[in-house]
Amino acid sequence: MLMASVIPLSYTKLAQELVIKEKNVEILKNSPHFMHASELNSFHQCLETAFEIGFEWDKHDDIELKRSYLKELRRCSDLYEKIEYLQSKAIRKSIKEDNYEGLIKLLEAGMAENSSLEEEVLAYYEKKRKIKTITFAEEMLENARIDQESRKRYEEEYAAYEEHIAVVARKEAQRIRKMTAPSKRRNVLVSTEQNGEGYDFIAENFNSFRVTVTLELKKTHNIVSSKKLPYYFELPPKSAKKVLHVSKISSHESMSFQSNFSWIMGSASAQHSNVAYQIPFAKGARIPVSQGFNGTTSHKGKHAIDFAVPTGTPIHAARGGKVVALEASNHLGKFDKSYSKYANYLVIEHDDKTLGKYYHLKHNGVAVKRGTKVKQGELIAYSGNTGYTSGPHLHFSVSKVDPKTMNRPQTIAIRFKNSGHIIKTPKKGDVITVQ
Numbered sequence: 001m002l003m004a005s006v007i008p009l010s011y012t013k014l015a016q017e018l019v020i021k022e023k024n025v026e027i028l029k030n031s032p033h034f035m036h037a038s039e040l041n042s043f044h045q046c047l048e049t050a051f052e053i054g055f056e057w058d059k060h061d062d063i064e065l066k067r068s069y070l071k072e073l074r075r076c077s078d079l080y081e082k083i084e085y086l087q088s089k090a091i092r093k094s095i096k097e098d099n100y101e102g103l104i105k106l107l108e109a110g111m112a113e114n115s116s117l118e119e120e121v122l123a124y125y126e127k128k129r130k131i132k133t134i135t136f137a138e139e140m141l142e143n144a145r146i147d148q149e150s151r152k153r154y155e156e157e158y159a160a161y162e163e164h165i166a167v168v169a170r171k172e173a174q175r176i177r178k179m180t181a182p183s184k185r186r187n188v189l190v191s192t193e194q195n196g197e198g199y200d201f202i203a204e205n206f207n208s209f210r211v212t213v214t215l216e217l218k219k220t221h222n223i224v225s226s227k228k229l230p231y232y233f234e235l236p237p238k239s240a241k242k243v244l245h246v247s248k249i250s251s252h253e254s255m256s257f258q259s260n261f262s263w264i265m266g267s268a269s270a271q272h273s274n275v276a277y278q279i280p281f282a283k284g285a286r287i288p289v290s291q292g293f294n295g296t297t298s299h300k301g302k303h304a305i306d307f308a309v310p311t312g313t314p315i316h317a318a319r320g321g322k323v324v325a326l327e328a329s330n331h332l333g334k335f336d337k338s339y340s341k342y343a344n345y346l347v348i349e350h351d352d353k354t355l356g357k358y359y360h361l362k363h364n365g366v367a368v369k370r371g372t373k374v375k376q377g378e379l380i381a382y383s384g385n386t387g388y389t390s391g392p393h394l395h396f397s398v399s400k401v402d403p404k405t406m407n408r409p410q411t412i413a414i415r416f417k418n419s420g421h422i423i424k425t426p427k428k429g430d431v432i433t434v435q
Contacts, residue, residue, distance in 0.1 A: 018073065021080050022047055027109040028087065033094060033102035036086045043083060046076040084112035091117065095124045100131060107136045113427065163407070167192055167201065167215075167259040177204075188235070188263040190215060190243075198223075198247030201259075205235035208370050209324035209349060212401045213263045215244060220257040222249050232406045234267055237324065265325070266409065268401035270353035276417035277318040278376050279434045280358070280396060281309070289430040290393055293413065303411040304397035305426050311362050311392045313383040318396065318416075319356055320376045321348040323368050331363035333385040343387025346380060350398075354412060359395040360386055 025043055028034045050072035057065040087106060094102040103124070111117070118140055125137045165188075168176070173191035188211055189204045205211050216230045217223075225231075226245040233243055248255045281287050290308035325347040332342040344361035346368070362384030374380055385392040402410035416423040419435030426432070 018047055018050075018076055018080070024109040025080075025083065028083070028106075031102075031105040031108070033099070033105055034087065034090050036083070039079065039083050039086060043076060043079040046072060046079055050076055088112060088114060088117055091121065095120060100128050104132065104134055107134050110136060162188070163262040164260050165190075165262065167261060169193075170202070173202075173204070177206075188213065188261075190259075190261045192259070195245065196247070197251065198245055198255075200242050201244040201246075202240060203233070203235055203243045203261075204240040205237060205263075207265070207325070208237050209265055209347065209355075210234055210236050210267055210353070211263045211265055212268050212406060213243075213261055214406055215261045216259065217246070218258045218260075222253045222255045223247065223257055224249050232268070234269065235263075262407050264401055264407050264409070265347070266355050266399065266401045267353040268403040268406055270400040272354050272398070272400070272412050272414075273350075273352045274415075275319065276422065277398070277414050278316065279416055279418055279423075279432055280315050280318040280394065281307070281434050282314055282316060283434050285313075285434045287432045287434060289426050289428055289432065292427040292430070293425055302397070303413045304395060307383075307394045307396065309383045309392065309394055311382075311384050312365075313394070314379055315358060315361075315381040315383055315394060317348065317356075317374045317376050317378045317380050319348070319350055319398075320374055320378075321350040321356065322373050323347070323370050323380075324349045324355075326366050326368075326370055328361065328364050328366040330386045333360070333387055333389050335388065335390040337388055340388040343389075344384060348374065348380075354398050354400050357395075357397050357399065360384055360389050360393060362386065 022044065025040050029037070029040050034040075050069060053065060053069045053072055057069050087109065088111070091103060091106050091111065094100075094106060103121075107121075111121070121137060122140055125134065125141070129137070167190045170191045170193040173189050176189060187205070187207050189206075190213070191202050191204075192199045193202060201215065203213055203215075212232065212234050214230050214232055217225065223246045227243075231244055235241070246255070246257065279287060288308045289305060291304075291306040293303045293305065323346065326345065328344050330342040330344050332339060343359055344363065344365060346358040346361060346366055348356040348358075350356060358381055360383065362382050363386065365382035365384050366380070367382070368374055368380050383392065383394045398412045398414050399409040400412065402408045416426070418432060421435070423432070
């Protein structure tokens, strides 16, 4: 088995990841239920060949050696993906044949992230766990429990929005605007003002960020609307505009309606520019990933990433933009849904209208002011453990408003650039050295 001490200096991080995978290969070699020895041997030989080339590259900074080395590492990764696929088939076979001992041996090497396979394994394991527990399966059960509790919380906690707010008369809106108590002030208002025999709807956004609004009219009688309902529209920060007019169909009858609106931070029309993001930490830092894109806990179906870093770790902007929202006054954190309101956060709007969200910051852990523009790599905050969280970490995502629902966030698949290396799918267990 290859040891970390014999890894070539060149591209050490990628090589170390493969050495970790090589440990799993060694476990599978000793499993009588994995009948693919040739694939395991091929991976081991590939890794040895890659390292031989890597050592030569360490001695001679030659472009052809670099290309050969990277090509061999990619081949090793492809071979490991095949091994994971074969392991998945073996796991399903053990379940089908009710071979619990075989499953135990196979899961000693872990398992590739695969939601459908995880469901099959857990359904079978819950029937058998009284016989003997499996550490890896117990972790999967715990992750499933957390996911069940946090899926709805995730959608709510990581986007500012309100639903089913009553539209008020214009005079009431003016009274609300004059209120100074933040607890009583509404951040978005929609009001009506009589115009002839009809009504104008005026929308106001008091936030420092743009919002997407959904306006609904119900129980309508004898009215025609100037816009198709429900009506979706965006409001820039600190703005107000007339958005809709309703009038009578028949001048001989009275008109009536009920109206309400919902709003969410961000824009549904945002078009992500697919730029490369920076790992949001200082150069030289070694950052573990505790949950990656489409993770098994609160990130299922989400492009978000959790970095397991101690409280007080400096955070740098993954991408430049304007600071549009922040909270830094909270100091409480616990794995309890009621603590969601205590999360400290920072939101940066990028030039393509997408939002970079940094969550669970420490008390007084924001280093920039609302409204300021920051550059990529600039110090912006310090990590913490506030809000609904099971431990110190930074939650980072990039989002827009989901154009299908118009009232929920949609996280965006992004890529990180770390020196010359592109990271597209950060995964739980990865350790990234910031270049």
